[in-house]
Amino acid sequence: xxxxxxxxxxxxxxxxxxxxxxxxxxxxxxxxxxxxxxxxxxxxxxxxxxxxxxxxxxxxxxxxxxxxxxxxxxxxxxxxxxxxxxxxxxxxxxxxxxxxxxxxxxxxxxxxxxxxxxxxxxxxxxxxxxxxxxxxxxxxxxxxxxxxxxxxxxxxxxxxxxxxxxxxxxxxxxxxxxxxxxxxxxxxxxxxxxxxxxxxxxxxxxxxxxxxxxxxxxxxxxxxxxxxxxxxxxxxxxxxxxxxxxxxxxxxxxxxxxxxxxxxxxxxxxxxxxxxxxxxxxxxxxxxxxxxxx
Amino acid sequence: xxxxxxxxxxxxxxxxxxxxxxxxxxxxxxxxxxxxxxxxxxxxxxxxxxxxxxxxxxxxxxxxxxxxxxxxxxxxxxxxxxxxxxxxxxxxxxxxxxxxxxxxxxxxxxxxxxxxxxxxxxxxxxxxxxxxxxxxxxxxxxxxxxxxxxxxxxxxxxxxxxxxxxxxxxxxxxxxxxxxxxxxxxxxxxxxxxxxxxxxxxxxxxxxxxxxxxxxxxxxxxxxxxxxxxxxxxxxxxxxxxxxxxxxxxxxxxxxxxxxxxxxxxxxxxxxxxxxxxxxxxxxxxxxxx
Numbered sequence: 086x087x088x089x090x091x092x093x094x095x096x097x098x099x100x101x102x103x104x105x106x107x108x109x110x111x112x113x114x115x116x117x118x119x120x121x122x123x124x125x126x127x128x129x130x131x132x133x134x135x136x137x138x139x140x141x142x143x144x145x146x147x148x149x150x151x152x153x154x155x156x157x158x159x160x161x162x163x164x165x166x167x168x169x170x171x172x173x174x175x176x177x178x179x180x181x182x183x184x185x186x187x188x189x190x191x192x193x194x195x196x197x198x199x200x201x202x203x204x205x206x207x208x209x210x211x212x213x214x215x216x217x218x219x220x221x222x223x224x225x226x227x228x229x230x231x232x233x234x235x236x237x238x239x240x241x242x243x244x245x246x247x248x249x250x251x252x253x254x255x256x257x258x259x260x261x262x263x264x265x266x267x268x269x270x271x272x273x274x275x276x277x278x279x280x281x282x283x284x285x286x287x288x289x290x291x292x293x294x295x296x297x298x299x300x301x302x303x304x305x306x307x308x309x310x311x312x313x314x315x316x317x318x319x320x321x322x323x324x325x326x327x328x329x330x331x332x333x334x335x336x337x338x339x340x341x342x343x344x345x346x347x348x349x350x351x352x353x354x355x356x357x358x359x360x361x362x363x364x365x366x367x368x369x370x371x372x373x374x375x376x377x378x379x
Numbered sequence: 380x381x382x383x384x385x386x387x388x389x390x391x392x393x394x395x396x397x398x399x400x401x402x403x404x405x406x407x408x409x410x411x412x413x414x415x416x417x418x419x420x421x422x423x424x425x426x427x428x429x430x431x432x433x434x435x436x437x438x439x440x441x442x443x444x445x446x447x448x449x450x451x452x453x454x455x456x457x458x459x460x461x462x463x464x465x466x467x468x469x470x471x472x473x474x475x476x477x478x479x480x481x482x483x484x485x486x487x488x489x490x491x492x493x494x495x496x497x498x499x500x501x502x503x504x505x506x507x508x509x510x511x512x513x514x515x516x517x518x519x520x521x522x523x524x525x526x527x528x529x530x531x532x533x534x535x536x537x538x539x540x541x542x543x544x545x546x547x548x549x550x551x552x553x554x555x556x557x558x559x560x561x562x563x564x565x566x567x568x569x570x571x572x573x574x575x576x577x578x579x580x581x582x583x584x585x586x587x588x589x590x591x592x593x594x595x596x597x598x599x600x601x602x603x604x605x606x607x608x609x610x611x612x613x614x615x616x617x618x619x620x621x622x623x624x625x626x627x628x629x630x631x632x633x634x635x636x637x638x639x640x641x642x643x644x645x646x647x648x649x650x651x652x653x654x655x656x657x658x659x660x661x662x663x664x665x666x667x668x669x
Contacts, residue, residue, distance in 0.1 A: 111472040118467050118477075122484045128543070129487050131509060132499045144507040147516070194392040201385035209389060209396070216400050217597070218656035220604045222628045223645040226410060226638055227403035230417050250399040253392065282384045311492030313607040314625075318633060329494035333611055336498060343502060350495040358490045362483065 136160070136347035143343040159344035160352070169349055171324055172331035176310055176353075178241060179327060183248040183309040184302050187256050190249070191301060192294070195260030196286050200272060213254045221251070221314055232319055239321040247319065248309040256301045263297030264290065296367045303368050307357050328353040404649070410642035417638045429643035439644070441619050442627040445534060449609075449623055450602040452538045453545060457598055458591065460542070461549025466583075468550075469557045482554075489547035496544045497611035501527065504536060527613050533621045537609055541602065549594050556590040557583070596659045600652060624648050 130150070135143055139154035163169045198206065228247060229238075237243035267290060275285040291298075313329040320326055326334060332353065335346050361368065411429055413422040433439050464485055468478055491499070503510050504526040511523040526536040560583065568578045584591075606625040609615060615622040615630065622630075628648065632641035 107472070114467060114470050114472050117463075118473065118481050121464050121467065122481055124543075125487055125547075126484045128499055128503055129491075131503060135502060143502070144505065146507075146512070148509045148512050190391045190395070193388045197385040197388035201388075203382075203385040203389075205386070205389070205393070209393065212396055212400070213392075215653070215656065216396070218600055218652045219400065219404070220625065220645065220648045220652050222604070222606065222625045223407055223649040224400070224403050225629070226417075226632055226642050226645060227406035228399075229632075230406065230410075230638075231403065233417075246399065250395055253395060257392065282388070311494075313492070313494050313611075314629075329492050329607070332494050332498060336501075336611075346498055347502070350491075350498055354491050354495055357492075361486070361490055365483075365486070 132347050133351060136344055136351050138344055140342045140344045159342070159348035162342070162345050163349045163352060168323060169331065172326055172328045172349075173352070175241075175325060176328040177356075179244050179248065180306050180309040180356075182241070182245050183252060184305045186245070187249050187252045187305045188298060188302055191253060191256035191260045192291070192298070193286070194257050195264050196282075196290065198257070198261045199264040200269070213257055216254045225314065225318055228315070229318060238319060239325050241325075243319050244316060244327075247315045248312060251312070251315075252305040252308050256305055259301045259304065260294075260297055263294065263301075267293060299364050300368045303360050303364055306360065310357055407642045407645055407649075410639055411646045414639050416642070418636055422639070425639075429639050430647070432640060433643045433647060438619055438622065438627060442622045442624045445619075445621060446603055446623040448534060449538050449541065449605070449621075450599060453541045453602045454595055454598045456542045457546045457549045458595065460546040461553050461594075464546070464550045465553035465557055468554055485550060486547045488544050489551075491544065493544065493605070493607035494611055496540060497608055500536075500540045500543075501612060528617055530617050530620050533613050533617060537612055537621050540612065541605060541608055544608070545598065545602070549598070552590055552594055553587060556587045560586045592659070592662070596656070599655060599659075603648075603652065603655075 134150045136159050137155050137157070138145075138152060139156070139158070142152050142154045145152065197203070198210070232238040232243045235243075237246070271289050271293075272285045275289045280288070311329060312327075313333075316327045316330045317333075320330070323331075323334065328349070332346060332349055335341055335349065410416045412424060412426060414425045414428075416422045467473075468482055468485070473481070488496070502508060505511070506523040506525050506528075510526070511520075514520045515523065524532060526532050564582050564586070565578060568582050573581065603623075604625055605623065606629065609621055609623055609626050610629070613621040615626040624644070625648075628641050628644040631637050631644060
């Protein structure tokens with residue numbers, strides 16, 4: 086009797102210790118997670134806070150997260166400036182066109198890569214993977230010469246063409262990984278029924294390609310919305326500038342307004358942030374499967 | 380007809396690749412062997428003269444050194460932070476809701492483009508900015524530090540900014556990799572009495588090795604090519620203390636209009652990138668075979 090009581094209490098003590106260890110471990114995991122969240126989030130919070138201050142309060146002493154000058158006036162100033170709105174219009178036109186065109190081209194190429202054997206496949210595959218090692222600055226100088234001689238300098242078309250080639254290689258890799266994961270029986274059944282290849286692609290595969298198209302499209306949109314180097318070099322007049330270049334233009338002005346720069350930065354990251362939050366699960370899987378395959 | 384189908388499907392990509400990758404690379408190599416291209420309508424062939432000018436320029440080697448420090452520091456810390464955060468997010472001790480919330484916060488820096496990251500950190504690191512305020516009020520430093528303007532702090536500062544903006548890509552990919560590791564591997568290790576550190580070294584790391592290789596390669600290539608962040612924070616300065624190969628090349632081309640010299644510099648960078656990529660792909664294949 087007494088023996089089993091001590092055995093029980095020993096087991097209880099061991100169980101309590103295990104629970105205690107788990108709580109301690111959980112505590113430290115939360116400490117680590119919160120430290121990381123402060124590292125990642127505080128700078129962003131400060132940007133948001135500064136966009137609501139008056140310009141004279143930006144470097145106030147001591148700094149406050151929310152101060153008495155809290156207002157939407159910086160946003161109002163950005164949204165009522167026709168130049169800023171033009172930056173946004175340019176960015177939208179370019180990023181949306183690039184996304185649509187890259188998706189169409191990548192889809193057809195990925196379909197060929199996934200479902201056909203052909204002689205150029207190996208070579209093209211090497212070029213597509215290898216093109217990711219080509220430094221943008223190496224393409225920049227010949228593009229500048231080409232765009233000037235083709236009269237595409239300082240135009241939407243010039244930038245759209247440039248961004249298609251920047252985004253296409255990884256878009257093809259992501260789409261191929263996605264189509265590889267779809268059962269071949271589907272398109273073989275369609276072929277038995279006498280469907281042409283393009284009909285098979287558009288009627289059978291595209292309707293079930295949603296997640297792959299979403300993650301590839303989001304990747305393409307993000308790259309083209311964020312690009313700076315080519316936008317800086319291949320445009321000349323302020324009415325052709327995109328948001329990332331426009332922000333630097335504002336910073337370069339004499340007596341620039343910090344609060345307006347922060348407000349346009351917040352507005353400039355909203356499209357990507359919203360798309361990312363909605364589609365993050367698809368996106369992360371798509372990016373990862375592309376990266377592992379390549 | 381059936382045999383021609385794949386060729387029809389890849390035609391747009393093939394044309395784009397030839398017109399916008401292969402032809403431009405041939406053009407830039409051609410430019411690098413001539414003098415005064417673009418500016419002068421009748422440039423002459425000058426052989427490797429531009430390459431000697433670049434390779435014997437002191438600024439080029441300063442840019443090589445800065446690029447190496449910037450890239451090395453960024454890739455190593457990206458990997459360490461990305462791994463640490465991915466493992467914290469992957470523990471079963473945290474509730475799913477908290478995990479999602481933390482993940483969204485952790486990914487935030489990545490949603491901001493380099494141009495925005497640059498203005499944000501110029502605000503934070505300003506001599507009158509909030510970081511100097513915190514350091515001064517806690518007594519860590521006495522006088523405000525000109526982080527981006529000082530010769531001894533500028534390169535460290537831009538590297539730190541790049542670390543902040545780039546670790547989420549590692550974290551996301553490693554997290555996806557961690558979630559794919561079969562749990563029975565850990566169960567078997569626990570049965571064998573392996574402690575967490577041993578489990579990490581003998582289960583987690585080997586399972587993640589292909590992803591770590593791929594991420595490090597991509598990050599190495601992207602970071603050596605980083606232009607925007609440096610151009611928009613320090614512009615390569617003070618003097619040339621943060622000059623990297625991309626800003627060095629850009630400056631020669633679009634500030635000095637010496638397109639031939641810039642092309643030679645760009646080709647050198649291109650060759651170095653291709654060598655790194657080929658070397659890395661070889662290593663990756665060897666790692667997969669063994």
